[in-house]
Amino acid sequence: xxxxxxxxxxxxxxxxxxxxxxxxxxxxxxxxxxxxxxxxxxxxxxxxxxxxxxxxxxxxxxxxxxxxxxxxxxxxxxxxxxxxxxxxxxxxxxxxxxxxxxxxxxxxxxxxxxxxxxxxxxxxxxxxxxxxxxxxxxxxxxxxxxxxxxxxxxxxxxxxxxxxxxxxxxxxxxxxxxxxxxxxxxxxxxxxxxxxxxxxxxxxxxxxxxxxxxxxxxxxxxxxxxxxxxxxxxxxxxxxxxxxxxxxxxxxxxxxxxxxxxxxxxxxxxxxxxxxxxxxxxxxxxxxxxxxxxxxxx
Amino acid sequence: xxxxxxxxxxxxxxxxxxxxxxxxxxxxxxxxxxxxxxxxxxxxxxxxxxxxxxxxxxxxxxxxxxxxxxxxxxxxxxxxxxxxxxxxxxxxxxxxxxxxxxxxxxxxxxxxxxxxxxxxxxxxxxxxxxxxxxxxxxxxxxxxxxxxxxxxxxxxxxxxxxxxxxxxxxxxxxxxxxxxxxxxxxxxxxxxxxx
Numbered sequence: 001x002x003x004x005x006x007x008x009x010x011x012x013x014x015x016x017x018x019x020x021x022x023x024x025x026x027x028x029x030x031x032x033x034x035x036x037x038x039x040x041x042x043x044x045x046x047x048x049x050x051x052x053x054x055x056x057x058x059x060x061x062x063x064x065x066x067x068x069x070x071x072x073x074x075x076x077x078x079x080x081x082x083x084x085x086x087x088x089x090x091x092x093x094x095x096x097x098x099x100x101x102x103x104x105x106x107x108x109x110x111x112x113x114x115x116x117x118x119x120x121x122x123x124x125x126x127x128x129x130x131x132x133x134x135x136x137x138x139x140x141x142x143x144x145x146x147x148x149x150x151x152x153x154x155x156x157x158x159x160x161x162x163x164x165x166x167x168x169x170x171x172x173x174x175x176x177x178x179x180x181x182x183x184x185x186x187x188x189x190x191x192x193x194x195x196x197x198x199x200x201x202x203x204x205x206x207x208x209x210x211x212x213x214x215x216x217x218x219x220x221x222x223x224x225x226x227x228x229x230x231x232x233x234x235x236x237x238x239x240x241x242x243x244x245x246x247x248x249x250x251x252x253x254x255x256x257x258x259x260x261x262x263x264x265x266x267x268x269x270x271x272x273x274x275x276x277x278x279x280x281x282x283x284x285x286x287x288x289x290x291x292x293x294x295x296x297x298x
Numbered sequence: 299x300x301x302x303x304x305x306x307x308x309x310x311x312x313x314x315x316x317x318x319x320x321x322x323x324x325x326x327x328x329x330x331x332x333x334x335x336x337x338x339x340x341x342x343x344x345x346x347x348x349x350x351x352x353x354x355x356x357x358x359x360x361x362x363x364x365x366x367x368x369x370x371x372x373x374x375x376x377x378x379x380x381x382x383x384x385x386x387x388x389x390x391x392x393x394x395x396x397x398x399x400x401x402x403x404x405x406x407x408x409x410x411x412x413x414x415x416x417x418x419x420x421x422x423x424x425x426x427x428x429x430x431x432x433x434x435x436x437x438x439x440x441x442x443x444x445x446x447x448x449x450x451x452x453x454x455x456x457x458x459x460x461x462x463x464x465x466x467x468x469x470x471x472x473x474x475x476x477x478x479x480x481x482x483x484x485x486x487x488x489x490x491x492x493x
Binding site for chain 1: 305306307308309310311312328343344345347348351352355376377388389403404407408409410412413414431432433434469472473474
């Protein structure tokens with residue numbers, strides 16, 4: 001881990017758990033059977049949610065934290081870390097997830113926001129949080145609130161990698177830009193980014209985020225996973241991409257292999273064979289602004 | 299001195315950084331053929347079930363048994379300890395059995411129960427206070443004859459060695475304290491001299 005002395009960020013043990021998940025795949029699951037399929041395929045962790053993003057998109061309505069009984073069943077079914085989603089700003093859903101002993105909370109734009117202006121104070125919890133980000137400013141605001149891991153948002157439930165690529169390039173490009181600025185420009189840059197100056201100074205010096213940076217939102221194939229890893233993601237989240245495909249177990253295994261061997265085109269070619277049908281995708285540029293999940297978060 | 303870090307999944311980059319700080323050349327290993335020419339290997343923290351599945355898929359089980367039989371040292375932290383242990387409980391699962399210990403997985407609890415501590419270690423004949431970060435950590439429940447405990451926490455071994463195999467239930471690679479990695483580099487150096 002980078003030397004973060006003097007920065008007020010999440011606990012080392014919480015950032016450390018994210019470090020342990022690197023090079024791995026975190027899979028969205030809605031019940032114990034899916035969790036078992038994910039674990040058997042080699043998932044590094046599972047993410048419990050009420051409905052996968054593709055179904056949230058289709059069915060509409062308010063998307064909330066997964067039912068408590070489902071989370072407990074998933075915790076019983078697997079030995080890998082169990083994460084769960086809470087609505088943006090819904091600190092009581094987060095308190096319930098903490099009481100259940102969930103290993104990581106995803107304060108997620110995929111669920112319907114509970115607060116239109118504020119996120120959860122993540123320092124108030126004994127368990128870590130991951131939050132989504134579309135650019136460097138958003139990532140640093142979440143880190144400043146105590147997130148121990150960032151995932152770029154992509155467009156969940158779309159099966160379209162284009163937004164994930166855009167957001168990963170924006171975050172990493174933003175970091176590269178900071179490292180080139182002279183000290184006198186950093187305060188104005190912090191203002192423009194809407195990010196805490198201490199974190200801006202730290203990133204400008206270190207050339208990295210102070211917490212791990214994973215990718216989410218639109219990964220549907222082994223090639224998608226390889227693309228995000230080669231672009232600089234340190235691990236991937238796969239939501240609808242697995243359980244909305246025709247053969248989830250096979251696809252899950254293939255994406256795990258692809259994430260480990262992301263630079264090896266022979267392996268990527270081999271695991272991409274005979275996968276069955278991927279989830280149907282959506283042309284995200286045709287989605288109306290109100291139908292985008294990525295714009296939720298402040 | 300070239301030391302490999304198994305890079306299938308987990309915090310391999312942090313181990314590589316610690317080894318480099320100790321003056322070793324760290325090499326990421328994703329396939330058994332990449333073990334060629336290495337003087338030692340680190341199996342990092344990560345998810346042990348994921349690591350084992352990827353290791354089995356790529357033929358690492360036999361390759362590491364051979365690596366060990368040739369006298370090349372191996373160091374496992376957390377998931378790496380689980381993978382190297384003779385016996386694994388909670389749940390029972392297969393492992394390489396290269397060090398005679400019994401390990402209980404997730405024995406301190408979930409992430410809410412993860413913690414940091416300082417403990418006394420004895421490394422290369424010298425006592426040292428080391429920083430320890432425990433994350434959903436396993437516990438070493440039994441040390442076989444021939445296994446030496448190098449550090450304890452609350453009366454239980456958290457760092458142990460049998461011959462050329464070193465294991466820790468905590469994560470020295472998450473701290474700036476290089477004492478444990480230096481100890482491993484010393485093991486590797488001695489094994490090279492012996493060979």
